[in-house]
Amino acid sequence: MTDESLAGLHDNEAGWQPEPYVLPRLAAVDNLAAALFGRGLSEEAAEALAGAAVQPEDMRRKLTDVNKLRVQGGTLHIVETRLWSASVVPHPANPREYGRRNYALGGASAALRILPEPESVPERGPQLQIRVPHPNDLAHRLDDAKERLVKENPLDDDIAAEGVLQPLMVVPMVVCHDRAPNRPVMLLITADGSSRISAVHHLLGYRPSLIAYDWANDVRKVRREVNRWLRLVQKQGWDALSSAEQGMVRALTVPARVVVGFVPDIRAGVRFHIAVRNFIGLTHIRPPRPYGSAVENEAKGDAVLDSLAEPTRSRPARITPQEKRWFAGMITEQEAAEEGFSPYQDVRTAEIVRTVLGGGTGTARRVNEGIRSLTAKQRPEHEDRVDIAVELILRPVRTAKNDALPYVRPRRAVLQRAYRLPEIKELPADALLEGALDSGRSLEELRDAALKEAAEGLGASGRLGVAQTELAVKASYYMVTAGTMALQTEGSGAARAQDSRSAVGVLRAMLSQRRGVIQAYEVVRAGRLGRPLHEVDEDGAPIYTDDGGYRELTDALVRHTYNGEALTEAVVGLPAARARWATVTKSVDNLCQAVSAMESVPAYEGGGSLVKREGWDPPEIEKARRYLDKASRTLADWADWYQEQNDEPGQGADADATGIHDL
Incomplete structure (x- = not known):
């Protein structure tokens, strides 16, 4: 002035x-x-x-x-x-x-x-x-x-x-x-x-x-x-x-x-520079003048890395000084390569996720110590640790995008939701991640391990396996940061209007299926090569649009393919037909439940079924049966055409094979 x-x-x-x-x-x-x-x-x-x-x-x-x-x-x-x-x-x-x-x-x-x-x-x-x-x-x-x-x-x-x-x-x-x-x-x-x-x-x-x-x-x-x-x-x-x-x-x-x-x-053994930073945190990250949530999580991230890198009287350091610098984004890509770290951002992401969020209560205790050093928050929650991990993950992304808020803010929000996947907390601290310094595991081996877990029913039963979880973490990084923004429209837009599942629910549904595991693998492969993300079938082959181009992977497409809402855009081929068939079988189940519910309506308080006692209007019944007969004949035609194409007499005609149950 x-x-x-x-x-x-x-x-x-x-x-x-x-x-x-x-x-x-x-x-x-x-x-x-x-x-x-x-x-x-x-x-x-x-x-x-x-x-x-x-x-x-x-x-x-x-x-x-x-x-x-x-x-x-x-x-x-x-x-x-x-x-x-x-x-x-x-x-x-x-x-x-x-x-x-x-x-x-x-x-x-x-x-x-x-x-x-x-x-x-x-x-x-x-x-x-x-x-x-x-x-x-x-x-x-x-x-x-x-x-x-x-x-x-x-x-x-x-x-x-x-x-x-x-x-x-x-x-x-x-x-x-x-x-x-x-x-x-x-x-x-x-x-x-x-x-x-x-x-x-x-x-x-x-x-x-x-x-x-x-x-x-x-x-x-x-x-x-x-x-x-x-x-x-x-x-x-x-x-x-x-x-x-x-x-x-x-x-x-x-x-x-x-x-x-x-x-x-005496018991803490904190060094002077950490004590000074603790004072700064208690002054600014707590009132009177908070820095803002993103800045707070950045500061907490460095405090957490310090906590993980410092040995205690009873425990060795959780990460090395080199890992601390890598996680903090303080080294160049060339320096990271010279230290032996993977050049792929999804590997760094998975390492941060495992280090900050996995490892059970032992790691959570170390991470919470770092958070408390700045906030004096006695019981940091899992969500606090997730937000810190995401901020560390996004440091290179923010720098590359010059911290463009319209780009960074929505991606931060979706990653924070996606990495609340409960299975992440149970990742073993000593698990050998694909791409880690101490692991010779290839991406293909990770895919095959995830396929095996999916075949065993993991995920469909409510919990993903270790390999499925790791693949979900890596794939979601590219799905969220990619230009197509798969999973991005969660919380708003047409996709959310019909599909209320969170990012966690979508990821679990995706990695529970063979095709979803293959899709996640192809997402990671494309992301590492810097290529756009495309939809693939169960064999990993690309699916094409009507004009012959690759079908772009979008949030709506992912949600629809893995038990989400119907797409507003045209979808062709077997994936679209299977999705529609799932709607048919669900509708039949709903009809069965509706008929049972109507039959249970009593004629009076404590009495028997009204329809069993008095029946129902024949014209209305006849109208409903005509619709059902038409649908039944259509389904029978489909079964006949299938038999003709596959030359397998007797297959596909019974109710159990079609997934439809008798009324």
Whole structure:
């Protein structure tokens, strides 16, 4: 915001007038640095905090009686003080941007790719560390985050009038570079409050990259910048300053809760960076300002991966660091291939589903620990875990589609419903998935195993087998993300009007049949090749339309083929005839039930059957019988034609073979 845009927003009688600041003596700064170093902070972190303190003597006194803040997994030791705004930068991996991050696995360019989450620094006290490829990566990320936060969460006017009211949680963080000779840089980041510090920098005209790579290495430059404003106030007096200048002076300092120590719970063994993130989650994912469901699930996803990747006192880590990065979408397709991971997104999807949702209560306990670390929700539900898994699955999809909400939102909703398939919860944690690192199982072997389960009646009896479930997970990924959007119209449209089944019901009906297993297999094959999804018959052969093209696989077609509603479009061939025959037999059964129901109507309370006592109107009976006789003769003709074509006398004529029962 420019001086001109600020002018006139606040008159000189309004707003907060800060106390007169003075530049602290260097001796006081050195004494504070020594005291911080004595508390276990690294020398670099101690010097950075001491140089940022507005009143170093006051902060040093408070070190003797620090405040203790309980978070999930431990206790943070904090000191409340004021810091110079020119010494603090936003969190470079700000969680508020989770919903639109660009992940390497989705093909994001290096310039747009997100930075890794900061980690703890062993033996260096309450300090974070982040590794970035090059200084330019962090510089670009800091400036981009500032501009985005200022635009999406504008606080300039409020801060110009009253300064920053709520203290920022400030943590030291060292930046290490992989591909540059630059020495590590010590920054003070806002673990909570990136929007506020970004608004402050916007008012003062600061670029966070300048603070990080220029001022952070030279305390004299920070003091010179601060002194410029202090001299202006001393020279002109507060009342003589313009409204814009007063707003800038109000933003010159920020209240802060500086983390100067951390004591993990003995039983939890939580590391410092996880404790910091837990604090962020309890502040934002819970009230007062939720990030939104998609962003919340993204943040919970990273917390869950941390929980699965960390060993406990009694259990080893559930996933490796490499799997954690793959699931998080933090590696490119080439890096994933070099690590030995499958190039197919359905395999990654199945691995995430098995890891986050399968494995029974043992895995659920680990996943719930990650969820509780951000939300303090004592009993996360299965639906919570499903939503988190889906958000992890969609990270590459969102990046590839540039987070287009009209594309992502409906697909997210359908996957969330589809992966509530109860059989997924019972997938063994150690099952060898097709395409997994430790499995030599081929897609054809998975298909054959699913066919065997279907032949044994699994699915039709109410529960899919392990192979059927895995194939359902993989096929539904492509069916939902494909352009044809099979299963997509659940909940609305013509298909839903007649078929009220959920995605779970459709998937179970599909994988219960031989043809459905073959169709799911062909969906996965086509999806991996990037081809459109088409309908196939029981032998896997494509079904053609009247104009000779492949029949596109749609939601309506899937629902209809696997006991759903009748299609509004024309359907030819044996599949259409079988669907109509199912309608015929169902109608006959309904007629039988209707006749029995009518016969059970009593003539009076407690009396016998009315029709058995008094009969029914002969003309009405004759009319109904004519319809039935006509239908019976038609069915008999069909049986005769079948015998002629197949030369099998005596077959197909009896009621049991047709599936029709005597009235």
